[in-house]
Amino acid sequence: MKSLLELQDIYLNYKTENSLVEVIKGVNLKINSGENVAVVGKSGSGKTSLIMLIAGLEKVTSGKIIFEDQDISAYSEDELADLRKRKIGIVFQSFYLIPNYTALENVSLVLEINKIENAQKKSAELLDQFGLKDRLNHFPSQLSGGEQQRVAIARSIILSPKLILADEPSGNLDSENSKLIIQLLFKYSKQNNSSLILVTHDQSIAKECDKIIEIKDGKII
Template sequence: MSALLKLKKINLKYQTGKENISVLKDIDLIIKKKETVSVVGESGSGKTSLIMLIGGLERPTSGKIIFQDQEITNINEDEVSEIRKKNIGIIFQSFYLIPNYTAFENVALTLELNKFKNPEKEAKLLLERFGLKHRFNNLPSQLSGGEQQRVAIARAIAMKPELILADEPTGNLDTENSIMISDILFEYVKEEGSSLIMVTHDPKLANKAKRKIKIKDGKIK
């Protein structure tokens, strides 16, 4: 399998007052196409920072990020948005659905943004696939946590991204819903051939991935 993503000597530092905090140190990482990777580590080890960098939501202090053979480290925000829009789907621990959009509209928004010909139809198909046919027109506040996360996954995978970034996707869910969500996610990447980078504290979920990366004090162990 060829490489989808390469991180070369990535460092991330934050300036807080006069103090420099080194969050990530000399990270070298290659993610292959269709690969599933879990990222584990203690709180504050730099897991979330790593996927923020990969998603182009943060810029590294030094080093290079190459996505699909294109260096994205120094391109402008709009160009990063363009890459993210087409190729990267993000799933958050707190779901982050747009509160005044229905489940269906939250998914359709991504499709419309990517100029799909029939976004409404696609959005409905996706929600049906995740067992949410009866929830099309419900607002996020009318959905359970598990349902909200299923809508969030549908939104993230709507344009069939090459890479899915998931930050503690089951962190806010009970055991039953956690199992359902992880099953949906892994089934999807298997079927569609996407790559998955997933941050998690759940060892069972972490073990579902082909590769497990442990981060400690900003370094890959």
């Protein structure tokens, strides 16, 4: 399988007033196209920070992030934004839909900014597949937590991204909805041949992935 993402000896440090906090310490990781990877570890171990680095939302202190053979750690803010726009989908624990956009608009926005035609039609079809046909014109505040997360997943996969980053996507949901969400993520990442990096505390979910990496004190163990 072809390598999609490679982290080469990456470090992430934060400076506070009096000290230096080392969050990620020399992580090396390789993820292939279409591979599912679970990231596990205790709170504060650096899981989310790792996701933020891969998404290009944080800059590495040192090391390289190679995405599709390109060193994205040297990219500018705008180049990283463009990369996210075209190739990375993100799912958050707290769903984070745009509050004054409808479910349909939240999904179609991704297609529109990529200048893809029939954005609304395509988004409606996908939401239909997600069982949200009757919720297309509802605002996030009118949806349940499970429905909001389904919209968020639809938004992350609509463009068939190369990489999906999911930060505890079922963390705020009941077990039934949790199961449904994870199934959707696996189904569509496989269908689109997208790689999936899934941060989770749930060992049963982690076990369903192709690979499990555990982080402790900013290092992969």
